[in-house]
Amino acid sequence: MREEWRQLRQSWRRGLTSPGLLRGWGLLILEFNGLRLLATRPGWSVALVMVLVATLVTSAVQLTQLALTLANVPVSDRRVSYRLVTQHWMTWCGVLVAVVILTVPWGLWGLSSRLLVRLPVPTGWVNFVGLNRRPVLVVAAVIYFLIAGVVLLRGPHYFRRLTPQLTQPGSVWQMLTGLVMGGGLTLLWLTASELLVGANVWVGHLGKMNHLAVASGSLWLILMGFTLVAILTVITIIWSWTGQQPQRARYYRRPLWRLVVMTSIVGLAVVGQTVTQTPQFTTTALISHRGVDHHQAVQNSITALRLIHRQRPTYVEMDLHETKDHQWVVLHDENLQVLAKKRVTPHQLTLHQLQRLTLREDGHQAKLAGWPAYLRTAERLHQRLLVEIKTTPQDSRGMTRRFAQQYGQRLVHDHSSVHSLDYRVVRQLREAVPGLSVGYITPFNWVAPNAVPADFYSFQRISMSQQFLAAAHSTGAPAYVWTPDSHAAMTRVWALGADGQITNELTRLRAVTQQNPAANWWAVIQNFILSYI
Known part of the structure; x- marks a missing residue:
């Protein structure tokens, strides 16, 4: 040796x-x-x-x-x-x-x-x-x-x-x-x-x-x-x-x-x-992920929506799954095992059956919300939504076009937006409802954003970089980042100049963006280091 x-x-x-x-x-x-x-x-x-x-x-x-x-x-x-x-x-x-x-x-x-x-x-x-x-x-x-x-x-x-x-x-x-x-x-x-x-x-x-x-x-x-x-x-x-x-x-x-x-x-x-380089430490949209803030309520529930609205987020991000009777339920995971302790999926039950289920999370409980009731509540509160449409192989033919016909113009009127991990949904909604803001969610960032044209992008945080932000901005599209929850992660994303952050910790994010940028140059340095590894 x-x-x-x-x-x-x-x-x-x-x-x-x-x-x-x-x-x-x-x-x-x-x-x-x-x-x-x-x-x-x-x-x-x-x-x-x-x-x-x-x-x-x-x-x-x-x-x-x-x-x-x-x-x-x-x-x-x-x-x-x-x-x-x-x-x-x-x-x-x-x-x-x-x-x-x-x-x-x-x-x-x-x-x-x-x-x-x-x-x-x-x-x-x-x-x-x-x-x-x-x-x-x-x-x-x-x-x-x-x-x-x-x-x-x-x-x-x-x-x-x-x-x-x-x-x-x-x-x-x-x-x-x-x-x-x-x-x-x-x-x-x-x-x-x-x-x-x-x-x-x-x-x-x-x-x-x-x-x-x-x-x-x-x-x-x-x-x-x-x-x-x-x-x-x-x-x-x-x-x-x-x-x-x-x-x-x-x-x-x-x-x-x-x-x-x-x-x-x-x-x-x-x-x-x-x-x-710009942008850095710009004004950022405050977006509540699944409608929660520090486990204050059951995710995606109407109770969580009412509570989070008091904090005036820019958007409340929530998730939709199609049901057995071709309606929509507000739910993130496809299987209800975690929240309802039942091994069923939305495609196995009707909307009425799903709304009778009780969800439990972090010491809270709430009924599973149907999309019509959730949307009415958001409209009464004048709360803009960022709707994520989840897709599965069991989805019915024409699901996206039916959604566009039933809810597209309402969402346009509400100044709400829609995004999805499935680019087929993005493309079909943009064609069916030209006035609706439709974005693409990236599970990881590995290609040019203009390869998947959208009105905005929801970039995954771990592989986020200044170049992907700049590429999105060059097409005129805002760029949101999901889901920074720690103080350090939020500050680094803020330093990159993201247009918005989708987070489970809305109060913390508001405090981060109210800091003096001059005291947070460490985040620029951290982003510089991460660009090399």
Whole structure:
């Protein structure tokens, strides 16, 4: 282990300072951060495509040069090696594709959201993934680990084909060691970054310092640390593939100050864009999820609606299921086992039968609400609703069109809105009731919003980013986020500039949005960190 650690430190030194590699790292830093800046605006541009192609080419050249350097390939033999790389270009492309696939879930060096938000996926595919998200995620996880296993077990073999001068390709154990070391470096960076977030929280409470200056300095340090960790991690992985090669007695000791200066200047540009981007800390709609606030009543009940209305939310979000007699009942889960202790679904009972059931939750109880009674109550209170239409394979033919005919114009008159996880509902309602505001709910954010046109979007919080907000706004559509419930999550979403938050803690959300934005720059920093992981 001590010998491996010594060789790894030597590989770091050579990988950073060898001729050509130092310039290559500088160019890659410039290109990656250029992509981050250019990708701030939605859509594609000539400059963005050119920088993207240049980044891919530079990455291929840099990784090849790094592998040859760590494998101790003499300069005189490198023409042959480059010729082999050209001959095995499909193998090399496969390696790059595998690296991209494996790093997309982990931020893709800060470019993940910027890439995904531009994916032009057909509407049918998006809807299939959204409606079958659990099995799709399982299949995606299996494919991911298969690719990771191939890279782990076969990576050194593929590298041997590209660099036959290797005397002893890396073993699986060395590959695992490299992955653990890379993960450790990332964890070290993440820990230091979170300490800076904590420092900014403390500065925000003091109220006597320049919050923007402290936040800018923290962002710069985080970016510099990430750049160093990313380079060392790449060198570590290549080292694990090349194996423990005989080390030369002479090492390059080129100064790093040029790279440090250039990285610092580029970092200042990224920091400047981060602290000046808009929207941030904007006015946000307060939306009660399922009509509750801190477990004060049974979700989706008329009692909860009356109670939450006293707090004047922008919308009360609630859920509808079709019943056996083709009516609608206000219910979130398809099965009533949790709330009514009965293993039945709305499609097995009529509306009248369902309204006789008693629901119990958090020490409260209420009758299951039918949609006609719930809507009448909301109209008497002049409370706007955000109606989520749930769909199942048991739904009747023409369900959405009947809903549009019976309730579309009433909801338009009430200034209420409708959204759904099923894009077929969104499309049909927009066609049937042009004046009705209809939105699409994303179970996770992975494609361009314009692939599923809607009047607004309800984005899932965990995979939310500034790019998806900007993409929605570029189409003129508001963007709501569900369901931030903690103080920290609400503040981060507020810092992103979401148009509204759908939450189970309405009182807490109101208090968050009444804070002084200057004291919450820590949330901007936290969002910046999360964009890289």
